[in-house]
Amino acid sequence: MMNHAVPAPETALKTSALDAGAAGKSVAKAPAKSPAQKALEKLGLRRDIDLALHLPLRYEDETRIVRLADARDGELVQFEGQVMHSEIQIRSRRQLLVTVDDGSETCLLRFLNFYPSHQKTLSVGARVRVRGEIRGGFIGREIVHPQFKLAGGELPGALTPVYPTSAGLPQLYLRKAVLSGLSRADLSETIPAQFLDQKMPQPLCSLREALQFLHHPSPDVVLQTLEDRSHPAWQRLKAEELLAQQLSQLQARRVRAAMRAPALNGPLMRGTQCTLQEQLLERLPFRLTAAQQRVGAEIEIDLKKSIPMHRLLQGDVGAGKTVVAALAAARCIDAGWQCALMAPTEILAEQHFRKLIGWLEPLGITTAWLTGSQKTKERREMLALIASGQAGLVIGTHAVIQDKVRFKNLALAIIDEQHRFGVAQRLALRSKMNHDSSKMTEGGQEPHLLMMTATPIPRTLAMSYYADLDVSTLDELPPGRTPIVTKVVSDARRDEVIARIRGQLAEGRQIYWVCPLIEESESIDLVNATQTHEALSAALPGLMIGLLHSRMPVAEKKAVMSLFTGGQMGVLVSTTVIEVGVDVPNASLMVIEHAERFGLSQLHQLRGRVGRGAAASACVLLYSTGDAPRLGEVARARLKAMVETNDGFEIARRDLEIRGPGEFLGARQSGAPLLRFADLTTDAELLAWARDLAPLMLDQYDELAERHVLRWLGGKAEFLKA
Ligand code: ADP
Ligand code: MG
Secondary structure, eight states: OOOEEEEETTOOOOOOSSSSTTTOOOOOSSOOHHHHHHHHHHOOOSHHHHHHTTOSSSOOOOSSOOOOOOOOOOOOEEEEEEEEEEEEEOOOEEEEEEEEEEEOEEEEESSSSSSSSHHHHHTTOOOOEEEOEEEEEEEEEEEESSSESSOOOOSSSOEEOOOOTTTTTOOHHHHHHHHHHHHHHHOOOOOOOOHHHHTOOOOOOOHHHHHHHHHOOOOOOHHHHHHHHHHHHHHHHHHHHEEEEHHHHHHHHHHHHHSSSOOOOOOOSSSSSSOOHHHHHHHHSSSSHHHHHHHHHHHHHTTTTSOOOOEEEEEOSSSSHHHHHHHHHHHHTTOOOOEEEEEHHHHHHHHHHHHHHHHGGTTTTOOOEEOOOOHHHHHHHHHHHHHHHHSSSEEEEEEGSSSSSSSEEEEEEEEEEEGSOOHHHHHHGGGGGGGSSSSSSOOOOEEEEEEEEOOOOHHHHHHHHHHOOEEEESSSSSSOOOOHHHHEGGGGHHHHHHHHHHHHHHHHOOEEESSSSSSSSSSSTTTHHHHHHHHHHHHHSOOOOOEEEEOOOOOHHHHHHHHHHHHOEEEEEGGGGGGGTOOOTTTEEETTTTGGGGHEEEEHHTTTSSSSSOOOEEEEEOOTTTTTOOOOOOHHHHHHHHHHHHHHHHHHHHHHHOOOOHHHHHHHHHSSSSSOOOTTTHHHHHHHHHHHHHEEEHHHHHHHHHHHHHHHGGGGGGGGGG
């Protein structure tokens, strides 16, 4: 199973990082962790180096004392002055009001919450240092809840860092922990000097200099260069991070190249008969598109090798990925091995099951079926089929990776809608091969892995970021599809939409209506699926209108789904459970309610449920602005993109533009470490540098390379392999 080494702490934060000295005293029993320590660990700040690499979000300037008369409205200021007046006001709301004069002007300090200690420090006549956001109030200038202390004392020589933190981790504690981590961490160079100025837009400073500076910049720095991360110190950090990412990907690729997988070279012993693949092709009711043929050939080449395949098959919704997967499965089974296909939802898994059984069973292939909702008896039968090897193909949900599932000889793992799975789940599926004892030689055996997705990663991003992934792309839709017309319609025009539904129903077509929420929970104003279902049922009397949402029992979901798939049900109101992969070619209208609340790729996926047959299809994006006069900019950009293009790759590109690559990747690769500092679009030059350097480092400086990856990714590097 999974074996992720937890990084051994360089200097364990055994007790409080502030509490130096206590560490090591208690040998027998580790002292209990304080809440702040736990919060540190939750942020991933375990080692000294993790703390040193925890960089400020922004800075505060406490290095200067300003004159009140010079302070601008809204500015964050620090000034010193004398307390002239102090009173507790009890009119309207109890509050402490203190007037301070710095010689140039006066300022009112307002405290809505306060303790006796406040009054004591801020007593009349005292000289105090005050920090806060100054406002021109009703009766003159004021600061609400300023920080304050007695005047005097040294001013810091550097800007004060403000770190990203979480609940239970006070900024002051974090600051000290980072400071002590920074002082202890090993910051020795891992990048050989000759590479540091190679092809760089500007020479890079040392890691130590960069970190010292970023944690405590001198006050004369141009703040803009810190904010846009163009400062040489930032450049160094981003270069480091990108190098770590490239190194670990390349390492993973090399590790994989050293692993063995069964070479699926063709039928075991079938004499002159055609291969299963050929038989399957013959039975298909359609011809493969050129793209399907090309991609199929790419996969075939991989499967014939004794190195595990690691391939992402991306293709727009409806591009026909399933048949490509079926052909790969047929090749695997033909060679005498088992294939597993895992899908994220039961509905989708069942749809695959139906389709693949239809294709493969006539060829004599036994298919097993695994889901969470299965009856024990059926489950037991399936497990037996899988363990004996009788089942050539196993289709299911997450149930496929449960411990109890033993394959006889798994050689190909296919993951549909792979972005819906976490890295750990992918790893678990790959590890399923090692249950087998007869065919295993030593360690190092892995099944071939085929991942499928309809939310493509833009090519440049895939090539540069996922160095350990081969990508096949279905860039052509099967013939005979008519493009989907997309319209953005205000919620106020619902009646027109319902009239349109009536028209479609009269023509024997089917309609999806998707709503974002199931019940009135988070926000009352969202019309929910249940309500919409009732409203539509009332507006379209005598017609069968189904309701599907994730909280329904599985059996009920299945019943509704099969009525819709079978064509008896004209309209299906649903939450986003239908998002992935559902295939009902007769459906020609997709209505998405509160379209402004959905992400772009999700909208595109939903739209892909229609336009699967020959009939002209449409997608209506119903939006509502709520109380706002108009839609927000991001929402408008999304809806506009939907109207303007049907092309999944273009959608992905726009999505990237709207959201930025960090979030873009984050949404898809749950679990994979994201880039914290670098930005793949703006730091293309640094990325190119890192990509060129990574193989050199691995070949010539493997120890440095290893230290570098460990420093940056710690125990997380293992995850990158998935
Ligand atoms: P997706 O790539 O979104 O998973 P599917 O595999 O579900 O798409 O295919 C969508 C529909 O297109 C299915 O009904 C499938 O049978 C059909 N299909 C696939 N390939 C072809 C083809 N070459 N010609 C015609 N129809 C095809
Ligand atoms: Mg699919």
